[in-house]
Amino acid sequence: MLIKQISIFVENKPGRLSAVTKLLSDNGIDIRALSVADTKDFGILRLIVNNPTKACEVLKEADCTVSLTNVIAIGIHDKPGGLSAAMDCLYSANISVEYMYAFISKSEDQAYVILRVENNDKAVEALKENDFTILKAEEVYDM
Amino acid sequence: MxxxxxxxxxxxxxxxxxxxxxxxxxxxxxxxxxxxxxxxxxxxxxxxxxxxxxxxxxxxxxxxxxxxxxxxxxxxxxxxxxxxxxxxxxxxxxxxxxxxxxxxxxxxxxxxxxxxxxxxxxxxxxxxxxxxxxxxxxxxxxxxxxxxxxxxxxxxxxxxxxxxxxxxxxxxxxxxxxxxxxxxxxxxxxxxxxxxxxxxxxxxxxxxxxxxxxxxxxxxxxxxxxxxxxxxxxxxxxxxxxxxxxxxxxxxxxxxxxxxxxxxxxxxxxxxxxxxxxxxxxxxxxxxxxxxxxxxxxxxxxxxxxxxxxxxxxxxxxxxxxxxxxxSDDMLIIRGVNVFPSQIETVLIEQGYAPNYLIEVDRRNNTDTLDINVELTEEQFSDTVKGIQEKEYELAQAIKTILGINPKVHLVSPKSIARSEGKAVRVVDKRKLHD
Missing domain, CATH: 3.40.50.12780 (ANL, N-terminal domain)
Structure with missing residues (x-):
């Protein structure tokens, strides 16, 4: 049920993002979704990719600080109120969201949301009960 | 023997x-x-x-x-x-x-x-x-x-x-x-x-x-x-x-x-x-x-x-x-306090960091500033900004306890601080105290 997200520590220096993305590109890693959290000194680049284990290896070899985090990917309707319903579900179950980011699918009227919450099991349970689609890891990696 | x-x-x-x-x-x-x-x-x-x-x-x-x-x-x-x-x-x-x-x-x-x-x-x-x-x-x-x-x-x-x-x-x-x-x-x-x-x-x-x-x-x-x-x-x-x-x-x-x-x-x-x-x-x-x-x-x-x-x-x-x-020529006087780089190094190692650091001292608005760049380790990296900022805060507090002055700690990428093959450069003093 859970997706492996890669988080990379990126110092605020010219060329850091370029170096990281070039490295992934050179190793044939396909990026599914991403978000950047930024502060004055550093950023955290979060990526969902087709092969997280390999991506993690190549990044570590290049001396990047990397961690793998379990996140949840859910499918929502790509229309007004789609995300709101999911948030409402989590709020009702008293689950806080650390961060999230969304991407839309190439076809259909589906959108996907990557969720990082405090308690994955509890969140998955609550979302399932309310009939949200929880994506399997392979579904996301092979998208 | x-x-x-x-x-x-x-x-x-x-x-x-x-x-x-x-x-x-x-x-x-x-x-x-x-x-x-x-x-x-x-x-x-x-x-x-x-x-x-x-x-x-x-x-x-x-x-x-x-x-x-x-x-x-x-x-x-x-x-x-x-x-x-x-x-x-x-x-x-x-x-x-x-x-x-x-x-x-x-x-x-x-x-x-x-x-x-x-x-x-x-x-x-x-x-x-x-x-x-x-x-x-x-x-x-x-x-x-x-x-x-x-x-x-x-x-x-x-x-x-x-x-x-x-x-x-x-x-x-x-x-x-x-x-x-x-x-x-x-x-x-x-x-x-x-x-x-x-x-x-x-x-x-x-x-x-x-x-x-x-x-x-x-x-x-x-x-x-x-x-x-x-x-x-x-x-x-x-x-x-x-x-x-x-x-x-x-x-x-x-x-x-x-x-x-x-x-x-x-x-x-x-x-x-x-x-x-x-x-x-x-x-x-x-x-x-x-x-x-x-x-x-x-x-x-x-x-x-x-x-x-x-x-x-x-x-x-x-x-x-x-x-x-x-x-005495390594000793820094920051906001009137004597600071030896070795004191900072001791805290870093106690807190689980590698002894790779760079101390930057500067003076802004007539106040000395102490910035310490420390290399982040894999174990200390989390995927949230909050997590890293908490680490920086904890380290700054530990250093403050020893020195009595508040440093600004910046966690930086591993290996980003130049290694030395001779004497390590640990301190950059940018203050222009003598014209």
Missing amino acids: ANYWNKEIECMSREDMKKLQDERLVAQVKHVYENVPYYKNLMDEKGVTPDDIKSTDDLHKLPFLTKADLREAYPYGLLAKPLSECVRIQSTSGTTGKRVVAFYTQHDVDLWEDCCARAITAVGGTNEDVCQVAYGYGLFTGGPGLNGGSHKVGCLTLPMSSGNTERQIQFMTDLGATILCCTPSYAAYIGETLKEMGISPDDLKLKAGIFGAEPWTEEMRREIEKSLGIKAYDIYGLTETSGPGVAFECEAQTGMHINEDHFFAEIIDPDTGEVLPEGSKGELVFTSLTKEAFPLLRYRTRDICVLTREKCSCGRTLVKMCKPMGR
Whole structure:
């Protein structure tokens, strides 16, 4: 049920993002979704990719600080109120969201949301009960 | 079981040692007075003649020499022998200004190497050992000093010099080096590289390391001992007096025995110049008792230190100096508070960080700022901004507890702080306090 997200520590220096993305590109890693959290000194680049284990290896070899985090990917309707319903579900179950980011699918009227919450099991349970689609890891990696 | 290179000297009774020092000092003062006009002038100004110096008890009557004197007298002003009798120079890196050039006769080189041989023997070195010298060779005293000491002991000497870390490790493993000599920061770097290369300390024959030429902490000692699987020993020296081997650590690892048959140590109050009693903390001052070519009398080292004559478990009677608690020229005064980089380093290691850091001091709106860049480790990285900022905050708080001032801590990427193969650059002071 859970997706492996890669988080990379990126110092605020010219060329850091370029170096990281070039490295992934050179190793044939396909990026599914991403978000950047930024502060004055550093950023955290979060990526969902087709092969997280390999991506993690190549990044570590290049001396990047990397961690793998379990996140949840859910499918929502790509229309007004789609995300709101999911948030409402989590709020009702008293689950806080650390961060999230969304991407839309190439076809259909589906959108996907990557969720990082405090308690994955509890969140998955609550979302399932309310009939949200929880994506399997392979579904996301092979998208 | 203690190992001595020269048991007679190293375990000499206090009375005999004092007698030896007294004789040597009287002769040395005469030698300097007659051959070094620069120092003769200083003595004349103070109204002291060689006849006033009858024993080491009279040493306090002599004027001090400082780094400023060495600069002023550069290059030949403190030379006490004709150049025809000198065979070598060594020089400082010149990071704090003009280089210091020190001269050696063959006798000076022999005595210096003898001091280094005592240090190597004290860590268990014998002619069965393979001694890898990864201090820089050339003008820097580290390489030549330990190289010479290693020869005297009869170790198979690997004259690696510093740098080219993979080659260091290749020789270390292929030739089964048992003793490593280099700066502590380079030892730590070699340890880090070994780990990356997947080489365990168990795969090495190393048993001891002799690390000096820059300040390091007890915590760093433990790190190095763990990463290299050795016992790590400190060694002390300065180009002005000869080089490494002025003092060395024994198996007790509780301070360094000063080779006081050659170097007479005093502790003074750095402000008044007054000699302080044994056990007091103050500035370390050395008088060369035996050097011929470059015999400095009462040279102020700027190292803050404590001397002790407490009985040492190794059996040596040589006076012991603690690890220097900082150099007055390393010492930063930030918002009026004295800060030694070693204090910050201690906190970093306690908190689980690698001792790779850069201290930046600046002045904004007439207030000193202290920024500390510290390398993030994999274990401390979390995927949230909050997580990293909490780490920065915790570290800043821990440093504040020690220093009394609030630093700004910045976690930076691993390996982003330049590694040194010689002396590490830990401090950048951007304040323009003097126009």
